[in-house]
């Protein structure tokens with residue numbers, strides 16, 4: 001079977017699983033982004049009125065900037081029931097569903113809809129396209145099979161997923177299909193400027209201040225090819241900021257001319273460091289993140305580190321930069 005045939009078959013299986021289930025848990029990943037939330041809500045919204053019982057679940061606090069997404073308030077943290085179908089959306093690696101792993105072990109059927117290389121790893125059906133710039137491209141293919149008109153709320157959710165994961169269609173993974181799906185959403189009537197403002201551009205004063213502090217403290221290494229920034233709990237306290245307020249720092253660090261790899265550490269309340277890795281095309285960060293029990297994409301990955309592992313990771317990255325010379 002060709003890759004295409006395999007993909008089409010998985011979309012059909014995903015569609016059948018969703019349409020035959022009466023109760024569905026839709027689980028988005030921890031520390032959610034616009035892709036996981038947008039795609040989860042697109043699926044929940046299109047199934048409204050079909051008589052299915054939908055449980056929207058996320059194990060983390062939800063970023064406020066996605067409050068405009070239709071159905072945002074229906075997402076819950078807790079659930080301990082059994083469903084016909086558990087669906088994971090945009091989850092790279094089993095730990096990405098957080099405390100909700102049990103839903104998948106108890107569900108009658110399990111499905112992952114994703115575009116990460118790693119995937120969840122324990123679902124019976126895997127609707128996965130690693131070439132897709134966002135899970136929205138896969139979710140669109142699934143939703144299309146329902147033969148239900150895509151409403152403006154559903155289109156707004158999918159468009160948010162597309163816009164956020166591609167940073168306004170500017171990352172290299174953006175392909176013609178990304179834009180074709182986006183074009184469909186525009187034909188349905190979504191407001192691109194509004195979505196882009198809400199989901200990406202607009203910041204709170206606190207976000208601006210904590211991010212400015214992160215940039216101010218950034219250190220350069222490897223002939224300015226490696227940039228490192230750390231925010232500790234004391235920094236968050238000083239600006240009365242949350243971890244989410246600093247979400248975009250790693251992306252902006254990559255906007256420094258000449259930088260090949262950016263590392264951004266955020267200390268959590270438990271003392272561990274949430275670590276975001278970004279790089280230009282020629283590096284493979286997914287491999288390095290995996291070594292530290294993390295995961296992600298080739299040029300955007302993450303892991304969680306103990307304090308003493310920070311220097312180990314930095315040494316690994318320095319070596320990677322040196323080897324690439």
Ligand SMILES: [Mn+2]
Nearest residue numbers: 035090135165
């Ligand atoms: Mn994604």
